[in-house]
Amino acid sequence: xxxxxxxxxxxxxxxxxxxxxxxxxxxxxxxxxxxxxxxxxxxxxxxxxxxxxxxxxxxxxxxxxxxxxxxxxxxxxxxxxxxxxxxxxxxxxxxxxxxxxxxxxxxxxxxxxxxxxxxxxxxxxxxxxxxxxxxxxxxxxxxxxxxxxxxxxxxxxxxxxxxxxxxxxxxxxxxxxxxxxxx
Numbered sequence: 001x002x003x004x005x006x007x008x009x010x011x012x013x014x015x016x017x018x019x020x021x022x023x024x025x026x027x028x029x030x031x032x033x034x035x036x037x038x039x040x041x042x043x044x045x046x047x048x049x050x051x052x053x054x055x056x057x058x059x060x061x062x063x064x065x066x067x068x069x070x071x072x073x074x075x076x077x078x079x080x081x082x083x084x085x086x087x088x089x090x091x092x093x094x095x096x097x098x099x100x101x102x103x104x105x106x107x108x109x110x111x112x113x114x115x116x117x118x119x120x121x122x123x124x125x126x127x128x129x130x131x132x133x134x135x136x137x138x139x140x141x142x143x144x145x146x147x148x149x150x151x152x153x154x155x156x157x158x159x160x161x162x163x164x165x166x167x168x169x170x171x172x173x174x175x176x177x178x179x180x181x182x183x
Contacts, residue, residue: 024036026069026070028081028084030114031047033069035069036068037069038065038066038067038069039063039066039068039072040065043084046084046112046113047112047113047114047116047117048110048116052096053096056096057080057092060090060091060092061076061080061083094108097109098111098116099119
């Protein structure tokens, strides 16, 4: 009787093939976006698209924000891409753009993805070459807008932990006692 129970426990179970849901991936703004997420959440994964900007685009092209990205038809997907790259045609207000009054043309623009990264990096390089206070701070990787540097944010420069020379009284007393024992 016991052997039958043991045999039943260790028998191989029949495995049923799992149904795998087809997962679609869409490439928008130099970013691979999963199709099984809601549009209002997935747009924020694109570099340069914030919460308010994604809401403005969704309202401008009249898409249900709770709809999944893979449920969009070709026409609405094309409008979505066009609205991300050309927001002025869809009535997005200029104060939402991330690049105001460009130096060469004086026009407000909104960059996303690698275009925005390249613009930011080029801007920082120009600041470094200007030999200004901000440029030097950028060069050495320090904070440049008046934040604390004595006890905070030195991790990426190498120093981690409390500031040098600060010890608690208990630790000082223990150190003194150890020195006295050694003598």
